[in-house]
Amino acid sequence: MGLKVGIIGCGSIAKLRHAPEYKANPFVDEIVFYDRNLDRAEALAAMFDGTVAKSVDQLLADPTVQLISDCSSNENHYIFSAKALLQGKHVLCEKPISLTIDHAKEILDAQKESGKKLMVAHNQRFTWAHRKAKEIIGSEELGKVLTFRTTFGHAGPEQWGINKSNSTWFFQKERSGLGVAGDLGIHKVDLLHYLLDDEIEQVSAFQGVLDKVNENGELIEVCDNIACSLKTKKGRIGTASFSWTYYGEEDNSTIIYCEKGILKIYHSDLYQLEVITRDGEKVQYQLESIQTNDSQTNSGVIDAFIECVRLDQSPLVTGNDAIAALKVVLGLIEAAETNRVVTISSE
Known part of the structure; x- marks a missing residue:
């Protein structure tokens, strides 16, 4: 049955x-x-x-x-x-x-x-490139992670929403709440926690409504761009940018800089993962194409959810994982609104 x-x-x-x-x-x-x-x-x-x-x-x-x-x-x-x-x-x-x-x-x-079971659909953990990258980072074959940069941007949720218009709920503060930071940023925050086996502890950010307008032609109530500086509990420092105004092409790339080389994820059209060692050796992986708004492939999220229910396993993304990512995003917005560095509560 x-x-x-x-x-x-x-x-x-x-x-x-x-x-x-x-x-x-x-x-x-x-x-x-x-x-x-x-x-x-x-x-x-x-x-x-x-x-x-x-x-x-x-x-x-x-x-x-x-x-x-x-x-x-x-x-x-x-x-x-x-x-x-x-x-x-x-x-x-x-x-x-x-x-x-x-x-x-x-x-x-x-x-x-x-x-x-409670699972939260942070789908970046499920892609083959991210899983392989986590394996390489965890093995420390490139040494320890020093710094990183990540971005996630596309042309905006009005291109994706069900009614394909500027009346999308994503632009309404009482429904979307967190703008592009809660839509795209939270995915990459969760991904960094997963890849680095670490948590972001301090943040600063600038945010703005640079281009998006609602159905009345007025600037929207939530940020359409946010640029962030991040420091983790283990002392890694890096940057992140999230945008609804990358017109022309989606960007979902991450670069991890380690002691002995670099990991480039979704940076190349041909190779979803590239490893470049300190002495210039390149290893390139063709693993899969990532889901984009224009190209829907199986995310793996639903299959993983059903698997954890059927086999009584712990979900790959728990409620605690989701809260950890949410705390960082709320911290980013607070940092941008107050022009200061915010420390993320660990409680």
Whole structure:
């Protein structure tokens, strides 16, 4: 008997990632869709041969639904994910886990109380290039990590959102909360924690609304660019830039500088991972193409979530991992707003 999955929120992330990956997974029998806009739920149910729930409560009360993907907008995650866990469902929550630490902790408390699995969809950990890079860094064949730089930028969520317009919720402060820092930045913060086996401890940043306007032609309420300086607990220092205004080409590259060489990740069109040693030797890996907004490949997130539920394993991205990344992003925004260096709380 296969698994029955519920998806809350039927926007682009559900349509392009969650639903097709559940549909392709051999252990999933049925998907139930809920969206406050019934037409959207019905459209996805038709597309993926699923059914529709008329309310969140109806979906969560269904004892045959074992797994929930929370693909709602950011401000609702703590409501839906916590409720689903307390109703005995395993939950995959989209990132960021929440907009505040207190709300994120409500989800973690619900997970502890329920004993069910909670995974957060920080999908950068799942790419082959990042997994290989972590293996190389961990082996210390290039010596210790000294410094790093990373970026994540594309032409903006209005190109990706379900209605392909400037009215996207990503531009609204009460729903998006954290702008490009919470949309793209949080992914790379989590990735740095994963790759370096370390946590960012101090940050400074500049942010701005450089170009994006809403449907009324006014500058949006959240940052469309943020440039950051980062220091980790183990003393590595590096930089990060996140942008919704990389017009022409997406950039999701990371460079790690070690004692004996350099790791370049998604820096070359041909090779997803390049190792350049101190004496100039190059090792180049063709592993896969990364998911971009224009090129949707299997992220591996859904398969990993189902695997951890089926085999009773710890999720690859835990609630605590997600809170650690959220703390850094909130620290970056505070640093940018106050023009000072912010130390990230470890509590």
